[in-house]
Amino acid sequence: xxxxxxxxxxxxxxxxxxxxxxxxxxxxxxxxxxxxxxxxxxxxxxxxxxxxxxxxxxxxxxxxxxxxxxxxxxxxxxxxxxxxxxxxxxxxxxxxxxxxxxxxxxxxxxxxxxxxxxxxxxxxxxxxxxxxxxxxxxxxxxxxxxxxxxxxxxxxxxxxxxxxxxxxxxxxxxxxxxxxxxxxxxxxxxxxxxxxxxxxxxxxxxxxxxxxxxxxxxxxxxxxxxxxxxxxxxxxxxxxxxxxxxxxxxxxxxxxxxxxxxxxxxxxxxxxxxxxxxxxxxxxxxxxxxxxxxxxxxxxxxxxxxxxxxxxxxxxxxxxxxxxxxxxxxxxxxxxxxxxxxxxxxxxxxxxxxxxxxxxxxxxxxxxxxxxxxxxxxxxxxxxxxxxxxxxxxxxxxxxxxxxxxxxxxxxxxxxxxxxxxxxxxxxxxxxxxxxxxxxxxxxxxxxxxxxxxxxxxxxxxxxxxxxxxxxxxxxxxxxxxxxxxxxxxxxxxxxxxxxxxxxxxxxxxxxxxxxxxxxxxxxxxxxxxxxxxxxxxxxxxxxxxxxxxxxxxxxxxxxxxxxxxxxxxxxxxxxxxxxxxxxxxxxxxxxxxxxxxxxxxxxxxxxxxxxxxxxxxxxxxxxxxxxxxxxxxxxxxxxxxxxxxxxxxxxxxxxxxxxxxxxxxxxxxxxxxxxxxxxxxxxxxxxxxxxxxxxxxxxxxxxxxxxxxxxxxxxxxxxxxxxxxxxxxxxxxxxxxxxxxxxxxxxxxxxxxxxxxxxxxxxxxxxxxxxxxxxxxxxxxxxxxxxxxxxxxxxxxxxxxxxxxxxxxxxxxxxxxxxxxxxxxxxxxxxxxxxxxxxxxxxxxxxxxxxxxxxxxxxxxxxxxxxxxxxxx
Numbered sequence: 001x002x003x004x005x006x007x008x009x010x011x012x013x014x015x016x017x018x019x020x021x022x023x024x025x026x027x028x029x030x031x032x033x034x035x036x037x038x039x040x041x042x043x044x045x046x047x048x049x050x051x052x053x054x055x056x057x058x059x060x061x062x063x064x065x066x067x068x069x070x071x072x073x074x075x076x077x078x079x080x081x082x083x084x085x086x087x088x089x090x091x092x093x094x095x096x097x098x099x100x101x102x103x104x105x106x107x108x109x110x111x112x113x114x115x116x117x118x119x120x121x122x123x124x125x126x127x128x129x130x131x132x133x134x135x136x137x138x139x140x141x142x143x144x145x146x147x148x149x150x151x152x153x154x155x156x157x158x159x160x161x162x163x164x165x166x167x168x169x170x171x172x173x174x175x176x177x178x179x180x181x182x183x184x185x186x187x188x189x190x191x192x193x194x195x196x197x198x199x200x201x202x203x204x205x206x207x208x209x210x211x212x213x214x215x216x217x218x219x220x221x222x223x224x225x226x227x228x229x230x231x232x233x234x235x236x237x238x239x240x241x242x243x244x245x246x247x248x249x250x251x252x253x254x255x256x257x258x259x260x261x262x263x264x265x266x267x268x269x270x271x272x273x274x275x276x277x278x279x280x281x282x283x284x285x286x287x288x289x290x291x292x293x294x295x296x297x298x299x300x301x302x303x304x305x306x307x308x309x310x311x312x313x314x315x316x317x318x319x320x321x322x323x324x325x326x327x328x329x330x331x332x333x334x335x336x337x338x339x340x341x342x343x344x345x346x347x348x349x350x351x352x353x354x355x356x357x358x359x360x361x362x363x364x365x366x367x368x369x370x371x372x373x374x375x376x377x378x379x380x381x382x383x384x385x386x387x388x389x390x391x392x393x394x395x396x397x398x399x400x401x402x403x404x405x406x407x408x409x410x411x412x413x414x415x416x417x418x419x420x421x422x423x424x425x426x427x428x429x430x431x432x433x434x435x436x437x438x439x440x441x442x443x444x445x446x447x448x449x450x451x452x453x454x455x456x457x458x459x460x461x462x463x464x465x466x467x468x469x470x471x472x473x474x475x476x477x478x479x480x481x482x483x484x485x486x487x488x489x490x491x492x493x494x495x496x497x498x499x500x501x502x503x504x505x506x507x508x509x510x511x512x513x514x515x516x517x518x519x520x521x522x523x524x525x526x527x528x529x530x531x532x533x534x535x536x537x538x539x540x541x542x543x544x545x546x547x548x549x550x551x552x553x554x555x556x557x558x559x560x561x562x563x564x565x566x567x568x569x570x571x572x573x574x575x576x577x578x579x580x581x582x583x584x585x586x587x588x589x590x591x592x593x594x595x596x597x598x599x600x601x602x603x604x605x606x607x608x609x610x611x612x613x614x615x616x617x618x619x620x621x622x623x624x625x626x627x628x629x630x631x632x633x634x635x636x637x638x639x640x641x642x643x644x645x646x647x648x649x650x651x652x653x654x655x656x657x658x659x660x661x662x663x664x665x666x667x668x669x670x671x672x673x674x675x676x677x678x679x680x681x682x683x684x685x686x687x688x689x690x691x692x693x694x695x696x697x698x699x700x701x702x703x704x705x706x707x708x709x710x711x712x713x714x715x716x717x718x719x720x721x722x723x724x725x726x727x728x729x730x731x732x733x734x735x736x737x738x739x740x741x742x743x744x745x746x747x748x749x750x751x752x753x754x755x756x757x758x759x760x761x762x763x764x765x766x767x768x769x770x771x772x773x774x775x776x777x778x779x780x781x782x783x784x785x786x787x788x789x790x791x792x793x794x795x796x797x798x799x800x801x802x803x804x805x806x807x808x809x810x811x812x813x814x815x816x817x818x819x820x821x822x823x824x825x826x827x828x829x830x831x832x833x834x835x836x837x838x839x840x841x842x843x844x845x846x847x848x849x850x851x852x853x854x855x856x857x858x859x860x861x862x863x864x865x866x867x868x869x870x871x872x873x874x
Contacts, residue, residue, distance in 0.1 A: 046280055066715070068287075069217065082201045093201065110278060111281075122184065122185075124607060140167040142267050154168065176221070190608065213240075225238060242279070246278075300346070305371065350663060377411070380400070383397055405634045411482075441550075446520075446522060487543065488542045494678055498676055523548045579620045586608045591603035635674065636675070654726070662681070704733060
């Protein structure tokens, strides 16, 4: 396989305290409830009343404490239905922004910040053809026509006022002031802002939006969550504000609109509209302020599935006097490091020696379950009814879909680039003899009669009739593919196993059309006779290849001179967390806009999808989906039920886990079981550790099994998106901790060993076992084999509790070799706040030739680090 390393430098620095007092503001709590796709209520929800002409409105924010970079729900009642001028918002809509600073004293009944300290006004500066704003209601501009022939202006920043430039300046937390060009300034722009320019109120007077609360890491200009050290030595995060500005029927002079020939709404930060603002204080966890400088440090590495939990647990674990650093590492790389004798604790969901061509290590290996989560298909999709939609459907325009059902074959279609518009431009409409005729490129006749995308697939619509009659462009930035992470992961293996466990999905991959005639993209066919490469596609794998080598100059880009291929149409993301972030923001990763004026000319991103027009489908984990408020698809389980990844569904699936460590099969038979549940186990080799390390890791396991299983939003809690371990699993983790702390064996290369087995219907995991023994498994689920000590502490044969052979329609398909793809090097956490730059995947890279495509993406070194408040992202 072609190998390439991309290394990005890692920058670390200790966090300094920022000046300022912690705001101590209270708002009466209320029971808020958003739609099912929204983040769950957490106990810190608040409700506040509107003012002025909006006094009948009530606004609820689902979470106001313990915040990091995450999504919260803002919902309201008592409003007037939004009206439109064509596609532009006209009257009675809501605008939301995040702000910093102390109460400005302007409204004693509702304390809030100065309007100069709010991040707002970063609407598009180019290509506004489909943007629903008028250039005033979506900017900081405050000069606007109030009456025909007469201009109203802001009472402070109007262009004829002293020092007025016609727009409200923005003042950053570090004192930087931007007085002009605020729409696209150096601190925030349309691609980075979290502002919500337009949120609609429905016919019943209610509305709801999901808002991303950003920390100092994502929005340095606001400083939210910056650590503040108090006189008693405690550290808190800088508080900020969520500000809501409802728009009604009044112009900048406070009078009703008189000119009805245009959209009259003005900027929410104008003096008139700001008088109606509603402010809610937001309390952030301190970013980077974790443990005492100089404290002992213990590294941990491994699965992304435990990352959210470890991020939360780290703060409370500091009380033990030890810093537990966490480095996200590819699953196979983690197993390789532990097997090779690394003196660290890893997090895995499959046993050592389960990767192809590997064997388990000699000596004692200890496993302990620590976290139960799952792989999900997350979505952020807003309704765009077409001309054939019913009046009821049209009344819901712009609102979010909150449910979706997917079966294994639909997922197979999305993973294999099989929809007609996935290989963008392979099928084009040609005007010939007075008729528009679809014409396929050579080798792409299979795509001619396939649905353009998911929304036109009869199989999908039969399961999801509410998605019918939508007017959504079907292309690689919407519904033809899933956004997936680069690399080799157990999460990817679990998803492919789910596909292969289903007869209809296996038949589809083998080349059998579905009931409506849709065919698999032949580059993904498990039938060698159909595959253009001459070899069968191996779907028993742990990555997401871009197997189709198609490239072209996209249709409608006559001036373009650079071709694009499948990794351009649907680029990879670095990990599942970033997939969730992009989905929440509606980011279009496809650089589909040709800039002929650039030097040299290049493809550029058109920016985030417009409000009310977002369509995002991603593979992520349950914790990241919960953090960013994504909807999660209900997946067909082996009992014939469509199940979402609720805590109870994850728990039900875990009861079918078997093996040592316990692996949750995709074929879990309980009716309520979520089929992509995954149990993460800590793994350590006591014989390669020093006594102090064993004691320290035992303390981590005790915390994970006890206080770390309490679901909540405080630092140290189990984040949303995880299910607490059941009593049996917790007991086994505590037993593993005790055995680790009291371990008296010899070195890993030949000391005495003990043995233990795990599994059974409680989903437990073995605690400590000796030797390199083997696990066994068959079919599509995990086997129930145990690991026995080897006769003389020598490596045993290769084995796995995950399937090595999976039955397909074309016979048995051997497991794909696991090639290490992502490597994160351990980073010291002793200085407390360390920051890192994630090595980005070079989106312009494309494999050359069929062999490169089928062997996966190139290897690269990826360095990351963890800090309180969340994972670093670009």
